[in-house]
Amino acid sequence: MHVTQLLSLFLVAILYFLVVGVGLNYYHDDLQYFIMTSFFVASALIAIILSTYLLEYNQIKILNQKREVEDLVEMKSTLINILAHDLRSPCNSIVGFSNLYIKDPGNFEVADTKFFMENINKSANNLLSLLQNLLEWSRMQTNNYTFNPTVIPLDELVAANIQMARGALELKSISLRKTEDDSGLQVVADKNMIDTVFRNLLSNAIKFTREGGKIDLKYWSTGNLACVAIIDNGVGIDMNRIETLFEITSSGSTKGTNNESGSGLGLVLCHEFIVKNDGHIWVKSNKGEGTTFTFTLPLKQTG
Numbered sequence: 001m002h003v004t005q006l007l008s009l010f011l012v013a014i015l016y017f018l019v020v021g022v023g024l025n026y027y028h029d030d031l032q033y034f035i036m037t038s039f040f041v042a043s044a045l046i047a048i049i050l051s052t053y054l055l056e057y058n059q060i061k062i063l064n065q066k067r068e069v070e071d072l073v074e075m076k077s078t079l080i081n082i083l084a085h086d087l088r089s090p091c092n093s094i095v096g097f098s099n100l101y102i103k104d105p106g107n108f109e110v111a112d113t114k115f116f117m118e119n120i121n122k123s124a125n126n127l128l129s130l131l132q133n134l135l136e137w138s139r140m141q142t143n144n145y146t147f148n149p150t151v152i153p154l155d156e157l158v159a160a161n162i163q164m165a166r167g168a169l170e171l172k173s174i175s176l177r178k179t180e181d182d183s184g185l186q187v188v189a190d191k192n193m194i195d196t197v198f199r200n201l202l203s204n205a206i207k208f209t210r211e212g213g214k215i216d217l218k219y220w221s222t223g224n225l226a227c228v229a230i231i232d233n234g235v236g237i238d239m240n241r242i243e244t245l246f247e248i249t250s251s252g253s254t255k256g257t258n259n260e261s262g263s264g265l266g267l268v269l270c271h272e273f274i275v276k277n278d279g280h281i282w283v284k285s286n287k288g289e290g291t292t293f294t295f296t297l298p299l300k301q302t303g
């Protein structure tokens with residue numbers, strides 16, 4: 001029994017004896033005395049029950065807050081470890097290739113120089129993508145991200161993000177086919193957030209698709225929702241990773257087919273941004289056969 005409860009019982013006992021003493025001195029009617037003492041004792045018992053309830057409620061609240069803080073600390077610690085690992089890879093590549101060239105630039109053919117520049121460029125792009133995701137995730141966690149949903153033509157959104165991915169697609173000779181079952185769809189969403197979703201999902205599809213592979217991007221309407229699916233024929237995802245794919249975990253990320261690095265933070269952002277825009281996101285994958293990411297967004301309501 002908690003100290004507060006013992007103290008409450010002690011006070012009730014004192015109160016009871018005081019009531020009995022007062023009652024014996026001032027009341028001679030047994031019924032009146034019984035009613036009075038019963039009233040005071042009942043009031044005291046109610047006070048004990050309420051104090052016990054409030055005490056337990058506060059204890060549960062404190063425990064929940066403690067767990068939330070511990071989870072947050074663990075998540076941030078995990079994130080720092082992942083970032084430290086995944087930042088090191090592109091930085092090492094940039095430093096290594098640039099140092100190799102700087103030491104004796106005249107000793108390399110044009111083809112060698114092109115190879116160095118391509119690798120430096122790829123590493124720099126990976127680094128930029130990682131930092132962009134980190135900045136956006138940090139803004140979300142600190143509620144410093146301005147949420148500005150507007151009406152967006154889905155055709156334009158898709159076309160713009162495919163164009164941005166052209167360079168990465170060409171580097172691995174990957175073909176991308178767009179299929180629209182419904183043209184002219186308009187979604188209500190924050191454009192910057194959904195651009196980030198497209199950028200990360202397309203980047204992931206390219207990352208895990210082998211050279212010469214293919215990616216399909218499909219979108220259609222169902223009820224009052226627009227559905228978007230990004231389908232690749234890449235390496236697929238292990239079943240034991242799918243359950244935690246949209247969470248920050250200590251397992252880190254998997255290297256791409258050309259040894260591309262990543263933190264896994266992009267998929268966490270995708271989930272948070274889609275949920276923020278009243279949508280859903282899910283994944284289906286078979287190891288060695290490819291992966292399909294599908295998400296929904298609310299359509300502009302007519303009438």
